[in-house]
Amino acid sequence: MKVGVLTGGGDAPGLNAAIRAVVKRCEKYGFEVIGIRHGWAGMLNKETVALKYEDVKNIVGRGGTILKTSRTNPLKSPDGIERVIKNFKDLGLDALIAIGGDDTLSVAKALSERGLNIIGIPKTIDNDVSETDATIGFDTAVNSAMEIIEKLRDMAESHDRVIVVEIMGRHAGWIALHSGLAAGADLILIPEEPFKIEDVINFVKRKIEAGQKPIIIVVAEGALIADYKGPITKDSSVDQFGHVRLGGIGEFLAKEIGKAGVETRAITPAHIIRGGPPTAFDRLMATRYGIAAVDLVKEGRFGVMVALRSCKIVTVPLSKALEKMKSVDIELYNEAKTFFE
16 A cells, blocks of 8 residues: 655644654555655656655654645646646555645545545644644644734833734634734734724724723734725735735734824734744644544545544545635634723
């Protein structure tokens, strides 16, 4: 049995832990493991590397992915899927484990529907893949963002400033909400609930009049301004999955608050929260995902994604996992509003 494994989309802490687990479990069953480099681009170009546990046993604590990654989408090429299918067969693969977010898994689903033996593992710092409590990288990103927000508060207290921290989160505000709450942010703005600029300015003024400074505002990069067409973007270009490059909402909001005569600074940690060693939670969850994925290969169960539900590893059809994006429950956001008063 020959098993391929790839990592696609944005990098995330914990990917290497999953790769390590896949290799170890495969060796237990006597399976050969082939790493596909650079995500789906590697399946298009046959970029592979043999993986042995001796070579990966110490990567559990490393951030990023030793297999590299890309945002290549075979579905965008006229013959992309056919090339992947041909290369799958040419490489002699019996199964492929795809580790990624909804974009990577959407390709996995398409290949599964064409008859290939595919298993998905959910990875994205945004935590927006449905049917699972958590995705690889989310916990580490939250902890990194929390630490940054806390450090910025120290600076803000010294200068009595308003600080706007822009945190990654294209369509879902999971990182902004969790890190903001954990760091004691005064206001958190997420894509799930559009906001008005005037409401934010009035909030800041009320806090200042009440004698409060500093003020920390956390805003997800995809947060939407009411009556404003779409999210704030850096440019109009899109990647192969149709995503525009978001960014700038923090600076935009800081300038608007500044117009009201309040000294405000905007900080954007951006990709910093993707890097560094994964947390213990991400390492353990990714390890369990990797083991479970290989067990599914052994059982001959394909077209599914492993998931975390109430601390247990379960499986769900790829089609079910991709039916919709997992967004922040408004009830949860309303709980957070307890601290926005």
